[in-house]
Amino acid sequence: MTMETKSDRPRTGPREVGRAALRGFGLALVVLPGAVALFTISLVSMALIPIGVGIVTTPWVLTGVRMFADWRRALAAEWYGVRIPPAYRPMPKDANPWTRTFGMLGDPATWRDLRWLPVDMTAGFLTALLPALLLFYPVEGFVIAAGLWRVFPDGYWYGFVPVTGQASAFGAAALGLVLLFFAHFLTPRLLEVHFRMTRSVLASGQGELSERVRVLTETRRDAVDTSAAELRRIERDLHDGAQARLVAMGMDLGTIEVLVEKDPEQARRLLSQARQSSAEALAELRDLVRGIHPPVLAERGLGDAVRALALRLPLSTEVDVELSGRADAPVESAAYFAVSEVLTNAVKHSGANRIWVDVHHAEGMLRISVTDNGQGGAAIGAGSGLAGVERRLGTFDGVLAVSSPAGGPTMVTMEIPCALS
Template identity: 45%
Template sequence: MTSVRRAWTLAGLAAVSWVDLLLELIAFALLCVGLVLFFSPAIELARVRSRRTRELVSRWTGREIPSPYRPAPPDPERERDGWYRDGTQLYRRAWWIRWNRRFTWIMEDPATGREFGWQLLNPLVALVFAVFSLVAGPVALRGYARWTRYWLGPRAPRRKGWLHRRFEALGHQLGLWAISLAQLGVAVAQVVVLTGAVPVFPTVTRASRAVADTFRREAERWTGVRIAQPYLPPPALPVPRGDGLYQFGKQLYEEPWWPMLRARIHWALHDRATWRDMAAAVLLPVVFPVLWVPSAALVGWGLYGLVALWITGPHGWFGMVGLPEVTSTGGAFAMTPVALAAVSVGLLPTPWLARCQAKLGRWLLGPTEASRLAQRVHRLDQTRVEVTVAQAAELRRIERDLHDGIQSRLVAMGMKLGAVEALIDRDPDKAKQLAAELREASSEALTELRSLVRGIHPPVLSERGLVDAVRAAALDSPLKVEVTASVPGRLEQPAEACAYFAVCELLGNAAKHGEARRAAIVLEYLDGLLRATVTDDGKGGADAARGTGLRGIERRLAGFAGRLALTSPPGGPTEAIVEVPCLLDPGLSSPKTSTSSETA
């Protein structure tokens, strides 16, 4: 009777899962209309109920169910000046940073999605096991423990199946369409503002661009289609003239507010990307349904057809598309393949259709040649100073290493040579001892000089190329590193050096700060772009705004118009993507490299 009582207790607790699910759906609906503060508390409240279920099942069955969630993010730390820092933004209080971190932690945790499924199905399954416990007793309780561990226990990442990938692609199609609808709403606000509140137009335009940037980011993350930003750089702050007045066009102002506002209005109105965004906001919500509605209709018709055949009854569902009515079990067996075929046909092209939607978005939201040129000029102006500073810092480092290392050793060797000259006649044994010390010191100096040269430009990079140089760095790393490369020959030497030092810095950060044990490096070259992806299993939490090493990588990449994309949630894993535009070097012969290796 104890097992029966416990099974029914768990069934009663499971019934509350539908209440949690309802609260989460309400919080999600509020999130969609801009009330974002309720979603995270709703999820965390449901996790309390899930934790209670895991504890009871573990205690009553002896089968421990560990927590499936990633480690929670750390609380923000107050700076010395009393402010809280999140990237490049400062806050007087920590609650917004804490909420934002916990929201990201919840949304990026795979266990969150599994918990939704568990909350939906668990009340029915728990009731079935409770009824079964009247007959089987402890066996039913242990079966429920296995069910709970499957949904609420930790699960190793695994490769997504064919069905999962295509359902996910269909969701991506709907997600891109939903973002385009949001962009349409902001575009309507832009048109309204233009008719009577032009000073507000730059602010509304920034909101529209934020939505468009969300489309670009999610399109790349979901489909791999990269959409660059097309916008012209914003105007600089007004600078006073010699007489203290501020000028915009032919008009002078005493205060900087008006010329700054007029410059921003001019910037927003005369940037062609503003109007391209508005055109995309009108066209994409209309065109996207042409790509996803047929697939969604086939999938929905097939799934409901399966439910109608075996649960609710057909009720003319198949007859409305010209198929014979199902009136018997044999007919249900005959029509089941038809419903499954409809689902399969609807899902089959969804990845390709999702990429088509992203490419259409790139055609409308991507940069034109004029905007690319303007961005390049602006970026060159920004990076010119950074490259000069980075070069000066590198020269100071080399000078410091030479002064503190090699130079001091050479001075000491010169003094010992003088002592050898003075002792060689009157104390030959002592002179021989000093000569032996000199030989050892020269060997150490040569080793240090070679190490310094490797820090400037390693010989293996010049002789063997980027892939072998990265493999050599992986062998020297304390981590267990797997290197996979697909590079069709030698690249331009400056680009190889830039990518090499960036990868070495990322490996060093993973070992020193990330407390990682394993790392993976993937080198790829495609269409004039070298991409190096470094992934480690460390504790995460890396922030380019706070780390001097990561800022150094960004400064080094700036000279090549490259970029560093960092994904490092608290608890890990950390993934850093280094991209360097470059060309193949025809003057250097090297066979195409497409290999994989792993260090011990």
Template identity: 40%
Template sequence: MTSSTSTARGGEGAAGGAEKPPPPRPALEARTWRECGYLLTSFPLALVTFVGVVVWIYVGGLLSVTVIGLPVLAAGLAGCRRVAAWERARARALLGLRVDEPSPLPRSEEAGVLGRLWSGLRDPVGWRAALFFVIRLPVATLTCWLTVAAGIVAWPALPWLARWFSNVDRLLVRGLLSPSDSLERRITELESGRAALSDTANADLRRIERDLHDGAQARLVALAMGLGMAKETILRDPEAASRLVNEAHGEVKLALQELRDLARGIHPAILTDRGLGPALSAVATRCTVPVAVNVELDERPAEAIEGIAYFTASELLQNVSKHSGAREASIDVWRGEGRLMLQVTDDGNGGADPTAGSGLAGLADRLGAVDGLLAVHSPAGGPTTVTAELPWRDRTVPGPGEPPAGTTPTPITDSE
């Protein structure tokens, strides 16, 4: 009875009542084939690049006592860079490893041949690539032959073994061929900021030279001529000489005022003596709209940072006066998490765009040169809020070109 029942059930299954078995699957997935291909081709490539790097360093080291050695080393580093780019592309194609390209080697036409040569010799990307090619040979030798052995004697375990072996290559590529965010990209940002800062400094020097030539210098020349004429006429026409002396006195006062304004544009005395609060209040009085100033600082930042914050606020208030159509504005300054924060807000027309080649773009570049940031929120119709963030930097540690703490430059004064 039991036997016939079993036979009947077997017959129903054979007739089509039971589930069909799953479709056949390939023994190895495409990913495993790609990883195996990477491991097997790595050995011959690693052998070639290892020999190339060793020969290059040997020849470059021998020739370094001559003028030929350093160009050979620099050319080898450039070659390592290019081969490393191909290795990253191979890792992306076969291992699915997404690695960003490192920053390009900075080039400057003003550096000259020696400057470009020295820049090439100091290339950290090229040296890390050379180290990768040296380390990879023993690794590739081991993983390649292990992969071959696993394919022969442990075929079912090959997907797992290929993944483990290729993970070693992934670590090498990530560690030595990927960009270093903390170094190379930071160097590029600082070099860009330094160039912007240099351009700004050169423009300021030209402006100062023009203002001195067209303003105070012209008045001093007129003053000298007037005093010379007064000297010649003082005996025969004392009244005319007196008029010339009075005119010269007026020229002196105007020249001093122009020099005072010029000095204020370089570094205002009120900022040095009293800090950001009084200095920004003075700037606010020159704006064409009422400006509320709120400065909440328990101590003063570094003098250089203080000056940058002052001129940033001054330029932003000039934009408010010229372009915003606002009825009122405000300046807020505070310290937050070791940074100096400055925010200028107005209720004007809005639409300010730092990417449109305006003065805001130059302002952002100048802030970026000192590790600062500029954020602009200006929808059409307003309001506009511009926030500047600067490093605080302890005032007791002077920056480059700053006077020691506790010293202040002597302001320009005059007496009538």
């Protein structure tokens, strides 16, 4: 469920009123023929399924219905912030016409779309056209009062005002003025009603639940894959690094035991070498532990951990932290490694010479932004590193947004819902 703020509600300035009327009029011109045509073609195509023709045509027709519905979802979100999540079942790309036809017909979302088309061609058409009528109909009253009432036939009515002379024409203008007053306040809201009615038919609680389950399943799978990859990395680092050095130290110590009486000088050299190997093994173990869960993160929290990250960067980095407490350890860990990956990307690929990091908590959200003055062009995609960050945050219902126009600057914003202790 989404919460609407005051800024989400339709404004009623002259520009917004005119825009809503024009949008509604243009939408009405598309709604009626589009919905009628798609509904009729869908019924004909499904009726032809028993003779085989519909097996071929129905998937294409239903795909067109989905595209029409998705277009309306996009308009609802863009114009009035009305979110209508699609909940179509996935279909294999290489599915044959038989599988596609009955797979789509077995999808509840398909039948919601088909039920929506008759509603759209009737009530949807009227609610789209009404904002334009409410704004433009008063113009007729003003035209009548201007003296053109004489060209109208006898017994003409403007609303509930019978136009029989100049006095009644002024009455029509007064009614038009009242309608214009209401149009100023109601026109944008009437168009919003159109989209909310669309949502009431197209959306379903089950659909939103299914989408939520799908997202959680994907993020859980990503988390499991990430954990497995991390365990393999730790095993590889231990085997190739610290373990190899410890084995070499054991062999050196065994040799020292043999040489301590026969060749003390050689034994001292091997002891020095063993001491150096132990120091390197300890450093590698510390680096490995820091990669699993940095001690500074556990001891001092996310803010100081991010500052420690910045100190190790080769670029000038400013860190601004405003946190009144600490988030849960898993959230802090996910945020820390997400920031680490973004900073690594900035150092390697951005060409920047300065980075700014802002960490704060507001309205139940941990918000982190990383900005650099590099060349831009960053995008979330497979293999970019940012895709991995997005998956990591998705495990906690977090989101990642990237603004990186050509020429820079690049801003990566991360949000994770959480409470601070």
